[in-house]
Every structure is written in structure tokens, then in C-alpha cells.
Amino acid sequence: MARSVEFDEQLAISRAMDVFWKKGYNGATMRDLTEAMGISSSSLYNTIGDKHQLFIKSIKYYTESRMTAARKQLQPIKSPLKAIEKFILSSVYVITHEPDSCLAIKTTFEVATTDEQVQKIIKADNEFTYNLLINLIRKAIEMKEIKVSQDAEMLTDYIINHFTGWHESFIIHRDKTRIKEMAAFLIKQINQ
Amino acid sequence: MARSVEFDEQLAISRAMDVFWKKGYNGATMRDLTEAMGISSSSLYNTIGDKHQLFIKSIKYYTESRMTAARKQLQPIKSPLKAIEKFILSSVYVITHEPDSCLAIKTTFEVATTDEQVQKIIKADNEFTYNLLINLIRKAIEMKEIKVSQDAEMLTDYIINHFTGWHESFIIHRDKTRIKEMAAFLIKQINQ
């Protein structure tokens, strides 16, 4: 028999993800990618595939990592309203501390408009967040922590939709305070 | 003397803008661009410059066109609150009827993170919208059309920040109703 294992595929993909994150899909070259991954192009093509497949795996890795992190973070919080607030505030923290913004949003605007496969992954990611949040909101309404009369679906959409604008705002102004104030106002709206 | 005029530069730039809009900065090739512009590369380099300069002029053209349109549209509306609502609702219309989303937002996430010149143009565009809206909000508060106790600056930021998320939502779900419902809720919040 011959050689079996090789490089750490997950690690290599996470390195590729960093490159795509910084440079975008079209901006990243195969040489950028293989250099960062620490492997040669032959290994890449033998295991992961071409540039597009690598990108797919990179954004899947990104979205799945975020899902795991979000679940873990909100698990211990008993009050649904407190969990919602925690979710919003930790989004603010990430947005204002990540120099390269959000890979999922960048991908949405760069390639999801024309690449159906990418669009589906992004959509699935979005739906995960949606489900996470709507469960909290339903519980919060049930427990009368939220007094908003609106339906849970709309309110979930409404909250999620803030994050993208905050990312944009931070790219343009690099002003943490503005984001924090908007988040505070949003939280106040929910409580009201 | 020799030849003086040539092709219509503004028209050519608007054609280039369409290509960048659809394909992004990195996704658009010089051959894509010159073909759409109907000119050869020598003419392009003699008058407008290289790819980056063409991009700068394209996004300037985009933002300036939008500014003119916005001013014209809101001019005749007497009530500041009605103007704000009109602004929000016409944003919804554009978002849900534009297959290629918004060039300014796409540019923000594709290149504004690394290209300072682009970032400044996008920032100026954002500030135009900001000023347009804050004037309306101040007047609306003054005329007691808005009962919100928040400061005008924050409220302006808060409103503008919805549009980007709506664009993202429409790319992902292609669902006009979701956008419309969020817009209705936003307007209700302002009135409250």
C-alpha cells in the first residue's frame, strides 16, 4: 500500500478562508491561497478541488464555525430576552473588532447575486440565525419579556437586518459609538 | 489642427458602471468594459485612464446620479415626515426591483475595506444621504411630526442602516413582502 494521510485539510481550509475573507473570491489568486495554506497546487487539486470548490468549503467552514460559536454562547442564558440582547451586543462587538468585516456579507454582495451554490449556503446560514433568534423571541413573547405586538417572524427579520448595515457603517466610519448607540436604540425598541 | 472631440465620455462611463455593477471591480475585465463602452482600449487610456480610474469615475457617476434623483424626488414634498416616508418607501421599491442590488454597497464590501480612495467616495455618498435625512428629521421633530425622544443624529443613522440589510435580504430571499413589512414597522417606529 501507499501513503494515506497528508496535510490537515480543515486547517488548510481555514487558512484559505482567511485569504478569501481579506481579498474576496475574485481578488484571491491560487498562489495567494496555496501559499497561505502551506500546500502545493497539486495537493490542493488532488484533495479539495479547484478554486470554486475551495471557496465553497471555505465559506461553509466560516458559517459552521459561527453557528457553533453562537449556540455555545447563548446556551447558558436562561432569560430569552437576555439571550437576544447578548446576541445583539456580541454582534456589535464582533462588528467593531473585525478589521475585515464579515465574510458572509462580503460574499453575499460579491458572488451570491450570480452564484446559486454560494447563494444557498448563505441562505442556510441566514436561516440558522433566523431560527436561533425566532425561538428566543417566541419564548420571550410567551414569557411576556417582550411587549411588542408585532409577529415574531417580522421582528426576527427586523433585528437580523440591522447587522449588515452596522458592518457597512463600520467600514465607512470606523466609529464604534455610532454602532453602539444604534444597538442600544434597537434593544430599547424591542423592550418597549 | 487635429481632431478634437471623440466619444461621449459620460455615456461611456455609464456603460462601464453597468459592467462594474454586475461583475464587481475584480470580476470586470478590460475587455468586458471596452466592449460595453463601445470604444477601444487606446481611447480609454487616452481619455479616462486605467481600470482603477475608470472605476472611480463609474462609482462617482453612480453616487452623483442617485443624489440628483433623491433631491428631485423629495423636493416637492411639503411635510418632512411624509418626505422621510417617501424616501424609505422608494428605497424599498428600488431594492425590490433592482436585480443587481446596489453598486455602492457592493463596492463597500468588495473594495472599500482596502481602497482608501474608494472608501472616501462611498463615505461622501453616505454623508449626502445622512444630511438629506437629518434635515428632514430635524424639521419633523421641530414641527412635532415625530414624537421620538431620541436625538436626530442617532435616528438618522438608525434609519439609513436598514437599507443595506434589506438589500442583503432581497439577494438571499427575493421576497418583497419581507422588505415591505420591515419598512412598515420602521415607519411605525418613527411615528411612535
Added chain:
DNA sequence: ATAATTCTGGAACATATGTTCTAAATATCT
């Protein structure tokens, strides 16, 4: 240790890409 088989580095390849060059076309002024 040896054989068998797969993996890996990096050269090689074909094409794409941004830009420049050249020669011909064209508009302006006299």
C-alpha cells in the same frame, strides 16, 4: 527492506488580463 501506491513540490501550460504600441483614420484650421 522491498514493493506498491499515493502524495507532493514545483515546473509547465494554455489562456486571460491590464496596458502599450503602431499604423491608419479623422476632424479641424488655414
Added chain:
DNA sequence: AGATATTTAGAACATATGTTCCAGAATTAT
């Protein structure tokens, strides 16, 4: 109309890019 200066089309160029190929290295079962 003719001279002149500039523009323009498209070939040409150098480099970049995504992908493949090949020779040698490496690992496992015998």
C-alpha cells in the same frame, strides 16, 4: 483641399492566473 495634430482600432506585449503534469519523495503492508 491640404497640412497637421489627435484619435482610434486592434495587434502586441508582458505578466498573471487557474490548472495540469511529471518526477521524485514518502508511507504502508508484506
